Amino acid sequence: MKTLIDEQELARGVARMAEEIRQRYGDQPLLVIGVLTGGLMLLCDLVRRLEMPLRLAVIRASSYRGEMQRGVLKLTEDSLPEVAGEHVLLVDDIFDTGHTLDALIRTMRERGATSVASAVLLEKSGTCQVEMKPDFRGFVIPDVFVVGYGLDYRDRFRNLPFVAILEPGDLES
Ligand code: IMP
Ligand code: MG
Numbered sequence: 001m002k003t004l005i006d007e008q009e010l011a012r013g014v015a016r017m018a019e020e021i022r023q024r025y026g027d028q029p030l031l032v033i034g035v036l037t038g039g040l041m042l043l044c045d046l047v048r049r050l051e052m053p054l055r056l057a058v059i060r061a062s063s064y065r066g067e068m069q070r071g072v073l074k075l076t077e078d079s080l081p082e083v084a085g086e087h088v089l090l091v092d093d094i095f096d097t098g099h100t101l102d103a104l105i106r107t108m109r110e111r112g113a114t115s116v117a118s119a120v121l122l123e124k125s126g127t128c129q130v131e132m133k134p135d136f137r138g139f140v141i142p143d144v145f146v147v148g149y150g151l152d153y154r155d156r157f158r159n160l161p162f163v164a165i166l167e168p169g170d171l172e173s
Contacts, residue, residue, distance in 0.1 A: 001170050004146060005139055005163040010121075013138035014042065017119055018049035020136050021089065024117075030054040031086040031113075035061050035104065037158065038093030041150035042121045042138075046091060057081035061100055084112035093150045094122040095137065098130035105132065121149065122163070 005013070030050070034043030036058050047056060060076040088108050092101060101118050108116040119136035124143050141163075147153050148160030157166070 001147075001164040002167065003162050003164050004141060004144075005149075007161050010138070010149060010162065011045075013121070014045045015049055017136045017138055018046055021046075021050060021119065022052060024135075025052060025087065027052055028087055030089050031081070031083060032056050032089045032091060033081060033083075033108075034058045035090060035092040035100070037155075038150040038152065039091045041158075042093060042119070043091045046119065059104070061104060080107070080111070083108050086113050088113045088116045090116065090118040092118065092120050094124065094146070095120045095134045096124045096127050098128045098132065101134065102130040102132055122146065122151075 030052065032043070032047055032050075032054050034040060034056070037060075040058075043056075043058075047054065058079070059081070060079050090101060090104055090108070095101060095118075101120070105116045105118065117135040120134045121138045123134060123137045123140050125140050127143050145153070145166045146163050147157035147166045148163045150158050151163065152158045153166055153171070157164075
């Protein structure tokens with residue numbers, strides 16, 4: 001497996017994002033919503049660096065169903081937290097086509113959030129299919145399939161502390 005972003009770089013990227021978020025919101029209270037399951041690592045590392053009043057929630061949205069091809073977004077509606085009147089920050093692992101975050105942002109707005117922004121660890125270049133872009137992002141990467149730091153292939157590899165490019169030989173073990 002080929003490392004794309006190592007632990008030290010990840011930590012620096014997350015710290016940079018936290019600083020940008022802090023500058024954007026100041027002391028305004030935030031509702032930070034992590035997108036399960038891939039967004040968990042970033043969620044944990046990011047909120048520990050946000051020295052501001054915030055509440056935490058998680059939401060389940062899956063589009064890949066563990067495969068390497070793009071699929072249809074599934075939102076588990078009953079897991080949606082109350083967002084009316086809140087400044088919402090969605091935290092996800094990666095912005096690929098953008099359909100996941102686009103759909104989530106629309107849903108949060110429909111439900112009366114005061115503002116909705118998004119933070120992702122990675123943004124793939126050249127794969128966006130929607131009109132929006134994430135407000136905060138750690139790294140831009142090429143259009144390759146990556147795993148680690150929350151990102152999976154069939155629910156595996158999420159626990160790697162770095163981001164790696166998945167190669168065919170990695171799937172045999
Ligand atoms: P989007 O809706 O196409 O932007 O896809 C977002 C979701 O697809 C992410 O939350 C990931 O779960 C998944 N995804 C996209 N690219 C990758 C990848 O390279 N590795 C693992 N998961 C990915
Ligand atoms: Mg995901």
